[in-house]
Amino acid sequence: MVRSTAVSVAMGFLLCLPSLLTAGTFEVASRSELSALMVRLRATQFLQHATFGPTDAEITALADRMLQIGVLPAADEWIEQQFALPATHHESLAEAMVIADGFTPTQTDVSVSRYRYQAWWHNAVKAPDQLRQRMAWALMQIVVVGQSGNNFNDPDVGPTGKARWQGISNYYDMLVDKSFSDYRDVLGGVTFHPIMGVWLSHLRNRKATSTTFPDENYAREVLQLFSMGLYQLNPDGTHVLNSNGQSIPTYSNTQIETFARLFTGLNYAGSTTISNGTINYEEPMIMYQAFHDTNPKQVFGGVTLPGGVAGVQDIHAGLDNIFAQSSVGPFICHKLIQRFVRSNPSKGYIRRVVSRFNDNGSGKRGDLKAVIKEILLDQEAWDGIRMVRLANPWRLEVSGEGTERCRLQEPVLAYAHFLRRYGSTDFANGWFALPNLASNWSQYAYGSPTVFNFYTPNYQPSGDLTETSGSQNIPGGDLYAPEFQLLDAVYANRSPNRYRSDIFNGKTEHTLLNSATRGVIKCTISYDLSKEIALAPNPSALAAYLDQTLCCGTMREAERQALVNALSVAPQNNASTPTNRAQAALLCVLTSPAFTIVE
């Protein structure tokens, strides 16, 4: 079937352009097998963008459909099917997990807040609505909140009967529910959610008195991080320049002060004054008109919000004004492309996605369905991988297309990929009840230390990327690699250590609770490497299989050969060799440049 031999490498050398020398080569038996392999790699690439990492069955199903109706139509159809799936929620699942363990969400003698992580991991691995879950995770990294907010981990009961620690899952579910809505709807949900009200302190924010002034926290971040950024942007992501060739700030401090006046008068649902009320992280904040600044507000684009307007209506008018600014599309779309496809989208890619953001084709602005479809189906979602079909013998040469067409995989996405592909659980209800695993890679759901997320969109690791300018296609010319901000000297070792421990033990026993009074709760995840073990007698076949299925075939010939050479040192006739080779091979690939850098 699929194999790579020294002969095919040599033939490639003779027949192909020198630039393809480093490409990985897969030899097949027939022209139809060649097409099937190409399509399978495209299905793998697409599903790596659109899910938390594809299973073998998901790849096969999509590849079959691609063979029937074509690559793009099948991908489009898959997206439409995802749009139609009901939303899978986190708060209710976490609560079900608490109850199944014999506790209540308001339990004080066990750490109940950990259930939010168990629910997040389970949904990442098992939720059918994978694309929605990926979008919610991407949005969570834009409209960031983190578990370090005041009282966010408390077990105390709130007025709706839910415990406080559930509030941040409620916020996440709000993003899940709005993932296929429009971005204006996201901004509204975020602004009125009490979790955000506490996180950025516009809850109980009051209009000015003779001695106090409105809190500016939310006003600043909603502009700087949630909508338009610091500089005015063209639709292709480049800066708008003034007549002196300088970038133009999107807002002034005066405008911050104006928007601070806008976000006043909100308090918890269930309160009866601006200052009383029980902590309620479940329901949108309510307005106290007497504490809302009802003066006219000069906002963007020469617009003045009239005075004397009801507070909620006033805030919505202010959000409409923010949302209407032309920088919002390029600012948000660039961040979304970075989360799904690549760190350095071209101006053309940004412009095409922004054009769908600005108008979905039916005159609607900010439609996230239209945006994600363009992000995933655009030519640049595919052109990170080059495939060349060659004859005599039939073979496929596959190569990653380089620096500007890839990204470093987020640690939690890589690990979810591993779990989806290899993991099974012994836990009740088939739950993947994992702890947050923060100590392995510092990134975890609900774990952003600040509103600035785990990394900045324009982070550059020192060295090669800071020395090199991008091509003319890249807006601004600088090359970014945000996720490298997490790859410090600690996590560069810790992350491989996690995979090594999991794979070499064949399973992972997560101790979720170890309490003298409340007992011990464990969840064991086992890993099925049977396919790898079956291929292990032939190191080349094993390496080629892992390359195709985990790296979309993008391992360079030398990198794959390094794997073959390493695997070949195990004694061929030893009974334990197939398992040892399979485990070592998987660990090697999961820690390889080819897997970690995603095209």
Next chain:
Amino acid sequence: MKRASLNNSFPALDRRSFMKLSGGCAALSSTSLLSTLVNLKLTNTAIAASDTSGYKAMVCVFLLGGIDSYNVLAPFPTQGSSEYTDYVSARSNLALTEAQMLPVVSDGRTFGLHARMPEIKALYDQGKAALVANVGSLVEPTTKQNYNQVRKPLGLYSHSDLVDHWQTSVPQSRSQLTGWGGRMADMLTDTVNQHPTISMNIALGSLNLFETGTNVIPYVVQNGGATTLSGFPNTSTSRDGMYTRFTNDALSQTYGNLLEKSYAGIRQGSIQAALDFNNATTNVNLDPVVFPNTSLSNQLKMVAKTIGARATLGQTRQIFFVSVGGWDHHANLLNLQNNLLPQVSQALKAFYDAMGVLGVQNDVVAFTCSDFARTLTSNGDGSDHAWGGNHIVVGGPVRGGKVYGSYPASLAPNNSLDMGRGRLIPTTAVDQYNGELARWFGVANDSTLVDILPNIRNFYSSSTTGGPLGFLV
């Protein structure tokens, strides 16, 4: 000494400097940086002018979120002075009472140090701690009168901007790739660091801009030390043997894709560095000093151990970065500071004592930084983002028992520094604060200092012999 390798390192440095030039980094005078390097290459004069003798370490203690430092150092109620009542009139329900302060005296003027910091008070009285008043990021001297004429830091009052400005010392720019500690290390590293992989800039917990240079980037360790790569190295034919072989081979290959290349390079460097670091620090003994079990204290304990390992690591200059968040007190300010300030005070004291155990008490300085101070006026229960604030410096080289800089004569609303809501224009620039540290660290007061702190000449003349503020020996 590593002089022999100096020449080898310069072509890369030159190339990177050029790249930054083309990247539009107008603030850093790249021509002067470049000419300095050329001079260095030819004559070694700049390094020769700097003092790299002996051992020195500086520890940046970054209080993330913007500490409300006018409640760390406040005016103390004093007969015949309106300073305290002015303070109360600005702070309203956020004002500390006399009972919530410890008096500290500087040049006959009495200030109130927050009462939850008795250890700092004791160090101050012993002359081992100093306070520096109303420090903030500035491009050039700024007043209410010249406010609209001078260049000012970009993104005033924003966390991400001001955190970066403190660390880069180039506040007129948002696109700086290096921090002043990183640039200083770039200049010094070949002379003061003999270790091949462990940087002289060491960070606890996470990367930071302050310690990031062009050649030097921070080495990040956790409170327990460096994390090694499990199962590596292994020469057998076992799983670890296969893993070792692949890792060695794959990570040392040449990658055209710069993300792959960066990934491979970082992985490779991390594997060896962790082994070396732990070997060097494991057996450093800090007895009988007891570090409290708080985040900041545990970080400083690891810093102390690394200082204890300085000879094994081959480092005669070390720059450390530790940080602790939770200072963005828009709400519940008074209670939260009561909980957090003792952690700072106790951790700095334990660290100071540990330096005595290691015999380097007179060679190590710890200093605080923070995004900004906060509005003097209340938002009801807390304070918002502002500008100039007060800072603490601890260590044997400190000329302690004094408040440096210029503590405002009045904090009353609409005072001469008030930009509104009690956002105070800094009277001491971050550049002066950093310049004092850089000069003590050995950097000569010539173009070398300007390369590290490009705005320094706006505040500190090349003809001055002492440091910009004088708080270090």
